[in-house]
Amino acid sequence: MVICAEKATPADRSSDRVLALSTGDPTMFEPYWRKMGDKGKVVIRGGDLMSYFSDMKNECWFLEPELRDAIRRLHRVVGNAVTDDRHVVAGTGSTQLFQALLYALTTPGGAEPVSVVSSAPYYSSYPEVVELLRSELYKWAGDANTFDKDGPYIEVVCSPNNPDGAVRQAVVNRGDQRQVIYDLAYYWPQYTAITGPADHDIMLFTSSKCTGHAGSRVGWAIVKDKDVAKKMIEYITISSIGVSKESQVRAAKIIGAVCDGCQGVGSDVESDNFFEYARDIMSKRWQKVRQALDHQNEYLNNLIKYPRQRCLFTGEFTESLPAYAWLKCKGGIEDCEEFFSGRGIVGKGGKRFGADPKFNRISLLCREEDFNLFVERLGAIARISNGL
Ligand code: PMP
Numbered sequence: 587m588v589i590c591a592e593k594a595t596p597a598d599r600s601s602d603r604v605l606a607l608s609t610g611d612p613t614m615f616e617p618y619w620r621k622m623g624d625k626g627k628v629v630i631r632g633g634d635l636m637s638y639f640s641d642m643k644n645e646c647w648f649l650e651p652e653l654r655d656a657i658r659r660l661h662r663v664v665g666n667a668v669t670d671d672r673h674v675v676a677g678t679g680s681t682q683l684f685q686a687l688l689y690a691l692t693t694p695g696g697a698e699p700v701s702v703v704s705s706a707p708y709y710s711s712y713p714e715v716v717e718l719l720r721s722e723l724y725k726w727a728g729d730a731n732t733f734d735k736d737g738p739y740i741e742v743v744c745s746p747n748n749p750d751g752a753v754r755q756a757v758v759n760r761g762d763q764r765q766v767i768y769d770l771a772y773y774w775p776q777y778t779a780i781t782g783p784a785d786h787d788i789m790l791f792t793s794s795k796c797t798g799h800a801g802s803r804v805g806w807a808i809v810k811d812k813d814v815a816k817k818m819i820e821y822i823t824i825s826s827i828g829v830s831k832e833s834q835v836r837a838a839k840i841i842g843a844v845c846d847g848c849q850g851v852g853s854d855v856e857s858d859n860f861f862e863y864a865r866d867i868m869s870k871r872w873q874k875v876r877q878a879l880d881h882q883n884e885y886l887n888n889l890i891k892y893p894r895q896r897c898l899f900t901g902e903f904t905e906s907l908p909a910y911a912w913l914k915c916k917g918g919i920e921d922c923e924e925f926f927s928g929r930g931i932v933g934k935g936g937k938r939f940g941a942d943p944k945f946n947r948i949s950l951l952c953r954e955e956d957f958n959l960f961v962e963r964l965g966a967i968a969r970i971s972n973g974l
Pocket of ligand 1: 610679680681682709744748771791794800803804
């Protein structure tokens with residue numbers, strides 16, 4: 587009882603609380619899904635979904651057919667990835683699928699571990715995951731821009747990139763020695779222009795950044811090569827005997843609701859279009875961040891400017907609206923993470939992304955009240971440094 591009472595204690599809402607913005611927890615999307623009510627509701631009874639198995643006719647035996655169909659529909663509706671003649675593999679978040687790929691793209695008994703690289707600044711989880719098990723199959727080899735080792739390698743391309751939002755392509759080009767994983771977690775209309783269906787051999791997506799359902803832990807890979815898909819499935823079979831069915835059924839429902847909203851099914855309310863709603867919020871948030879940093883000042887660089895591109899989904903020319911602010915401290919400040927922490931804003935420092943500690947990544951996907959406090963504090967930092 588005591589534990590329950592403690593758990594029920596409301597989160598710290600005081601205006602001097604520390605803002606935890608170091609992870610990309612996508613709570614920004616909660617109000618949309620609350621508003622959608624039953625359209626996102628799933629009822630699961632005690633006797634439902636009990637078997638390990640989902641679809642024995644499919645190579646990916648643990649993938650719920652309704653999730654598979656919802657994923658294919660979503661990519662058709664948004665136009666951000668080719669799925670025809672591709673294999674869909676589900677995972678416990680795209681984090682598990684990344685691990686499955688490390689296994690699938692390497693061969694036991696090789697002369698030495700396969701190098702895994704990504705252009706700095708790279709998503710901080712890549713080195714963490716690659717190095718965790720001190721594997722004999724693969725090893726982290728750092729920034730792709732300076733990679734010059736012979737032999738097989740895996741390049742991870744995150745586009746739009748976490749942390750800086752840049753649209754990216756592979757930078758190492760060594761023909762048959764290479765395997766490329768495209769992490770397209772943020773290739774959705776709320777973050778960037780959809781310039782065409784991505785058509786890479788290996789693509790990763792996740793519910794976490796698409797619809798905001800990070801807690802469901804559902805990701806998916808779209809894979810051209812059957813043998814790669816098979817080895818990924820083998821990895822997931824051995825490491826977790828599949829993926830939670832409850833999560834898959836919920837993700838399918840949520841994705842279905844997103845597609846219905848985009849296609850105007852069952853509603854004539856424009857704001858039911860999830861991507862328009864989310865894009866609108868992101869756009870307002872970026873305006874506020876830019877306002878707070880309007881004047882160049884002693885401590886902070888202005889933010890990177892991204893070119894406007896035509897989005898085939900919205901039909902409009904749009905700017906990039908990255909999920910993170912990638913800020914650079916100037917002047918004598920060597921450690922931007924520490925500098926911000928001292929002012930009640932906890933981000934993630936550049937070093938974790940293979941970049942200079944003068945950088946700091948701040949998530950903009952937080953709840954409204956945290957975001958408002960963040961821009962207030964950011965504005966105060968900028969004003970103080972301008973001597974205002
Ligand atoms: N890739 C990138 C670039 C991410 O930012 C994240 C989440 N922060 C992931 C993968 C992991 O997503 P998931 O929650 O599906 O494991």
